[in-house]
Amino acid sequence: MGVIEEQRCFLLIGSAFIYFILISSFMTASVQAGRIGFCYGRDADNLPTPSQVAQFLINQSIDLVRIYDNDLTVIQAFANTNIEVFISVPNSDLQSFQTEKQADEWVNTYLAPLYPATNITAITVGAEVITLDPGRTPLVLPAMKNIHTGLTKAGLSDKIRVTTTHSMGILMTSFPPSAAAFNDTYTKDFVKPLLAFLESTGSSFMINAYPYLAYSKEPQRVSLDYAFFQSKQMVVDPTTNLEYASMFDAQIDAVYYAMEAMGYSDLNVLISETGWPTQGGTSEQGADVENAATYNNNLVTHILSSTGTPHRPGQPIDAFVFSLFDEDRKPGSESERHWGVYNPDGSRKYYLNLQGTGNGLSQSFNRTGETWCIALPGASNDSLAAGIDWACGKGNADCRSIQQGQPCYLPDTYENHASVAYNSYYQRSGDNAAACNFSGTATIINTNPSYGSCIFSSDSSALSPTPAVRGNATSAAYCHNVHDSNKLKLIAICSVLIFAL
Numbered sequence: 457m458g459v460i461e462e463q464r465c466f467l468l469i470g471s472a473f474i475y476f477i478l479i480s481s482f483m484t485a486s487v488q489a490g491r492i493g494f495c496y497g498r499d500a501d502n503l504p505t506p507s508q509v510a511q512f513l514i515n516q517s518i519d520l521v522r523i524y525d526n527d528l529t530v531i532q533a534f535a536n537t538n539i540e541v542f543i544s545v546p547n548s549d550l551q552s553f554q555t556e557k558q559a560d561e562w563v564n565t566y567l568a569p570l571y572p573a574t575n576i577t578a579i580t581v582g583a584e585v586i587t588l589d590p591g592r593t594p595l596v597l598p599a600m601k602n603i604h605t606g607l608t609k610a611g612l613s614d615k616i617r618v619t620t621t622h623s624m625g626i627l628m629t630s631f632p633p634s635a636a637a638f639n640d641t642y643t644k645d646f647v648k649p650l651l652a653f654l655e656s657t658g659s660s661f662m663i664n665a666y667p668y669l670a671y672s673k674e675p676q677r678v679s680l681d682y683a684f685f686q687s688k689q690m691v692v693d694p695t696t697n698l699e700y701a702s703m704f705d706a707q708i709d710a711v712y713y714a715m716e717a718m719g720y721s722d723l724n725v726l727i728s729e730t731g732w733p734t735q736g737g738t739s740e741q742g743a744d745v746e747n748a749a750t751y752n753n754n755l756v757t758h759i760l761s762s763t764g765t766p767h768r769p770g771q772p773i774d775a776f777v778f779s780l781f782d783e784d785r786k787p788g789s790e791s792e793r794h795w796g797v798y799n800p801d802g803s804r805k806y807y808l809n810l811q812g813t814g815n816g817l818s819q820s821f822n823r824t825g826e827t828w829c830i831a832l833p834g835a836s837n838d839s840l841a842a843g844i845d846w847a848c849g850k851g852n853a854d855c856r857s858i859q860q861g862q863p864c865y866l867p868d869t870y871e872n873h874a875s876v877a878y879n880s881y882y883q884r885s886g887d888n889a890a891a892c893n894f895s896g897t898a899t900i901i902n903t904n905p906s907y908g909s910c911i912f913s914s915d916s917s918a919l920s921p922t923p924a925v926r927g928n929a930t931s932a933a934y935c936h937n938v939h940d941s942n943k944l945k946l947i948a949i950c951s952v953l954i955f956a957l
Contacts, residue, residue: 490759490772492810493520493540494797495729498530499783502800506533509780512802513539517810517850522728522776524583526567535573542578542776545599547589550582553599556606563606571612578617579603580662580728586642587625593642596620597650604657617659620650621728624665624707627714632693633700633767636710637717651720660726663711664778667703668732668742668751672791675741678703683742685754698766704730704755709767727775730755734782734805736791743791749806749888752777752797760812802852807885828912829882829892831874832899840870843894844877853880857910864910874898875905876912883913 496509504512510533513521522542523530534541545553553559570576581603582589582596600618607613624630626647628639638647654661667683681687682703690699691706700706711725732751736743755775764771782796797808831840848855857864858873866872878898885891892898906912 489762491520491774492518492756492759492812493522493542493774493776494518495522495524495731495776495779496530497524497779497781497783497786499785500781500800501784503781504800504802506530510534510537510539512798513537515850515852520774520776521780522580526579528566528570531570531574531576534575535570538575540575540577542580543576544580545582545603547582547585547592550585550592550595550599553581553602554595556602559599559602559606560609563603563610563612567607567616568610568612571616576616578619578659580619580621582620584621584623584625584664586639586646587623593646597646597653600650600653604653613657618657619654619659619662619726621662621664624663624710626663627710630707630710632695633698633706633709634693634695634713636714638714643718648718651715651718651723655720655723660724660774661711661715662726662728663708664729665704665707665727666730667707670703672736672741672743680742680747684747684750685758693766696767700766702758704758705765708773709765712765712767724771725773727773729778730775731778731795731797733791733794734796735794737789740789740791743794745806745886748797749808749890753807753809753890756808756810757812804885807888807891809890826914827887827900827902828905828914829875829878829887829898829900830905830912831871831878832897833871835871835874835897837870839895839897840874843897844870844874847874847877847881847894851877851881853877853884854913855880863908876910879905879912887914 494513503509506529513519514537519538520540520542521534522544524544525546526543531541531543553562567576581600582592585593585596600620604613604618607616607618626639626642627636629635629637651661653659667678671678671680671683679687679689682691682701685702685704687701690701692699698709700709708725708727715721715723732748733740733743734745734748755777759773759775762770762772764773777797779795779797781798781800782794784793786792796805798804831843844855847853855877856862858876859865864872864876874894874897878892878894882888882892882898882900889900892900904912904914
């Protein structure tokens, strides 16, 4: 008994050695990749506390988050986490930053003491002001300049960038991308000086890109495949002959072309919001869980691959997924309240592969409680051990029942333990077929694999409430049960490696 646990510890040691070799190679290669972050809105009831959310992001290996205000409690919750935080100045607060004195006081007495404990890297000043709150447009750029000046005086301007966010409505024309242009009403007095400021300070132009909105308004003209990054019939820009397989890329290139037309070709574009709702009203076409899962998985794959866009191939793009949780207090159409990827208890609404290794296929949901995910017979012990470690760790599967002395511990085999872990992850992902793969070591069955007191969960039980912050029950638990003369040494080594990883 316990041989598997010892072998898993040795596997972890070997994996860690390979990990550090690879990291060293990557550091010398200086490869830059796009990044995925999450928008953390809080206009909702029953959300986890900010501290719980911070720990939840750590557990999910999410290291980039954007909040919509500069709330002290929320910012402090991310202290000492290494999570990169974008904070905001809401539209309603722009008037409070119209003088250098106002901005200096805010920077020195409020912001500076929070840094660097909290890794604040950007301040978005105003949100979609031109389209949502046009009367405050004249307040945006002065506030941005004053905050930047305050950061410069405090020695923080090279650490914390200042920008603002826009909807695609800032463009008068967006198709074809090469003909894109900013709205004439704001070009001279707002857009051109804004671009000059962003270029001079090394900041990015932030845009909210939502292919869903275009599809929902004109489903007869915009195909789902085009919205999902997988159009089989390319959309061609007649001027440049560039081919587009996704509306997302066309939207981003439209922004690039519009900036270039005004003489700003070196600015980066950062996606401040993008996503897909899981539910909508009767007139909101395409708002459902399956489409949300397909769009966001393909988005992550696209961003992390750093393929760039047809106009800017190979140029990395960072993107914030909207959003972390549903916000049930938001006004407007039904879909406004259903953009979250996660439920407040920490469970997923659907499978989302944050490693960007999705296969680009549409998501398939069963939701009948009649299928289970188990280890593929004949899969190697090494591959199953790797699958268990991922499922019980980053996958947040419930692996308590395969610990020694628990109902599913026996038989003490990789196949059995992997089956329990895989099924927990699969069911928590809404029995989505895409969540039962584990590098080809898993398979879906329609016969309940439960035995004795070891119960394999199904739809009806898998998504029972769990804390937003759960302990990681993976390698440390296996190391804990090693039974030989080297037990303490192995525990110590595994603990150090787990901490380091």
